[in-house]
Amino acid sequence: MAKRIIHKSYGKALEVLELEQYEAPEPKQGEILIKLAYANINPSDMGMIGGSYKHLRDLPATAGREGVGIIETVGSDVPSKFKPGQLVKIPSDTPAWQSHFICDPESLYTIPEGIEAEQAATAFIxxxxxxxxxxxxxxxxxxxxxxxxxxxxxxxxxxxxxxxxxxxxxxxxxxxxxxxxxxxxxxxxxxxxxxxxxxxxxxxxxxxxxxxxxxxxxxxxxxxxxxxxxxxxxxxxxxxxxxxxxxxxxxxxxxxxxxxxxxxxxxTLLRTKPQEYIESLYNEVFDFIKSDHIHTPIEKVYALEDFSVAIEHFSGPRFGKILLRP
Ligand SMILES: NC(=O)c1ccc[n+]([C@@H]2O[C@H](COP(=O)([O-])OP(=O)(O)OC[C@H]3O[C@@H](n4cnc5c(N)ncnc54)[C@H](OP(=O)(O)O)[C@@H]3O)[C@@H](O)[C@H]2O)c1
Incomplete structure (x- = not known):
């Protein structure tokens, strides 16, 4: 079974979020199935769940804006550069707090070699x-x-x-x-x-x-x-x-x-930019990670189903990001 953290109304995360189980999807022709590696928790997630963020999702919505996953299965007619085991960014408009994703390969950004998955999950915002x-x-x-x-x-x-x-x-x-x-x-x-x-x-x-x-x-x-x-x-x-x-x-x-x-x-800025600009911005971030050893401090990783404890931890004093994993 696949899992996702959803909300049926806008409100305080701890009051409106719930865990939903559903049947893991199968990729069709031209699609890729990705399994979540890590998703990040950002302040803007709280704005999106609360209804105060600029761009909101239709309800019921799955939460989360940032994360990375591993390609699990590749459907027929997918370009051969995409292979099972590759680490990829969860596409920007795809909710990140879920265990499985069906993606269109055109929207996929592959994480450069040598980057840790936890760091990659925090690299895009x-x-x-x-x-x-x-x-x-x-x-x-x-x-x-x-x-x-x-x-x-x-x-x-x-x-x-x-x-x-x-x-x-x-x-x-x-x-x-x-x-x-x-x-x-x-x-x-x-x-x-x-x-x-x-x-x-x-x-x-x-x-x-x-x-x-x-x-x-x-x-x-x-x-x-x-x-x-x-x-x-x-x-x-x-x-x-x-x-x-x-x-x-x-x-x-x-x-x-x-x-x-x-x-x-x-x-708002990235919605006005072509894909080449966005990819070169991400590449610049990964160059800093590789050449200057720049990193995001990670405080703790929680399982998706422990999202309430993770959000409580996120809301208190800490030094580093709180991540979710399947
Ligand atoms: N506009 C954009 O495009 C954009 C993009 C990315 C991030 N952001 C914004 O940038 C900010 C930082 O994001 P992040 O993900 O880097 O944060 P983060 O790692 O989650 O850290 C949150 C920070 O906010 C501080 N904080 C929390 N509540 C506070 C309060 N009531 N008064 C004063 N400080 C408080 C925390 O200090 P303590 O550790 O002392 O609690 C901590 O320094 C957020 O406001 C986020 O929305 C904006």
Whole structure:
């Protein structure tokens, strides 16, 4: 039997999600059967299950946006480059929290050789976001500073590691003292608690240099502190709202320091791009994994049927992603 995590209404994940068993599908002519290896749990999954995300699935829906699987059976007339045993990305619009998938080979991205399946399962949302935030919002040169909140998030750890590989410096804000050392081990230059004190300490720590780019995935007062720490003419990009509060900005910094505010949404951007752009973005992520040993911390892996415990763990303090496996 195959298994999937479904919801029949939008709401809080722990209240609306349920496990459904169904007969494992057989691939028809031109189709491929894939078995889940690992699926990731991302904050946007909660938005999709809750009904607040931009792109929602029709109900009843299977949950999950990101994962990888192994080709199990190949139907007739499938191009010979697809073979059983290959590790592939679960296509973007296919719900990831299920054990079996029938896919059209045209939409399949094959994971490059030598990549661990757990890392591959976390490679398609947060790493490309970190990459594009660093490369596409403002022009950064070696030695420039970038500041971010949620430094221990998957995006945050990728920002730290890519920035180091590109010769940029990072200031990362976190909510817990015990995260400071592990982030420094990953290559972070400065890691501080996200409180009202840190903007005053930065001048000395960066020898007067200020960030041109601020990355906000929290909102509320946290973004206000980022803006106060920035260089004149800098850009603060909001790409997440973990705290649920509106983005607060100190008006005088927008006026007197010419700070620019903008937003970023990978999903919306990729829907406008051709497949070659998307594949080359993924290839760039895998090149970073291979050449610079960049990785996403993984906190724990749970079986699909233990999704409730996994989501409870996901919702509490942690350092790394929570994955689901069949
Ligand atoms: N716009 C886009 O295209 C895009 C793409 C990818 C991700 N995102 C967004 O980027 C953010 C990070 O995603 P992720 O998958 O990297 O996250 P993650 O690895 O799941 O980590 C979540 C982070 O959010 C922090 N956090 C949770 N609740 C918080 C609260 N109430 N106040 C302050 N901080 C809180 C956590 O800090 P603690 O460890 O202290 O709890 C942790 O740093 C999310 O907002 C996500 O939606 C946006």
């Amino acid at each position: 947060n790493p490309p976001t970190a990459l594009l935030l660093l490369k596409d919002i403002v022009t950064l040169n070696q030695g420039d500073w970038v500041i971010q909140n949620a430094g221990n998030s998957a995006v945050g750890t990728w920002v730290i590691q890519i920035a180091k590989a590109l010769g940029l410096h990072t200031i990362s804000l976190v909510r817990r003292e015990e995260l400071i050392e592990p982030l420094k081990q990953m290559g972070a230059d400065i890691v501080l608690l996200d409180d009202d004190e840190y903007p005053k300490q930065l001048k000395e720590l960066t020898k007067g240099q200020k960030p041109k780019l601020a990355l906000n995935s929290i909102g509320g007062q946290s973004v206000s502190r980022l803006i106060k720490s920035m260089a004149n003419g800098g850009t603060c990009v909001t790409f997440g709202g973990m705290v649920g509060d509106p983005v607060r900005f100190p008006t005088r910094y927008l006026i007197f320091n010419d700070i620019h505010l903008c937003g970023f949404h990978l999903d």
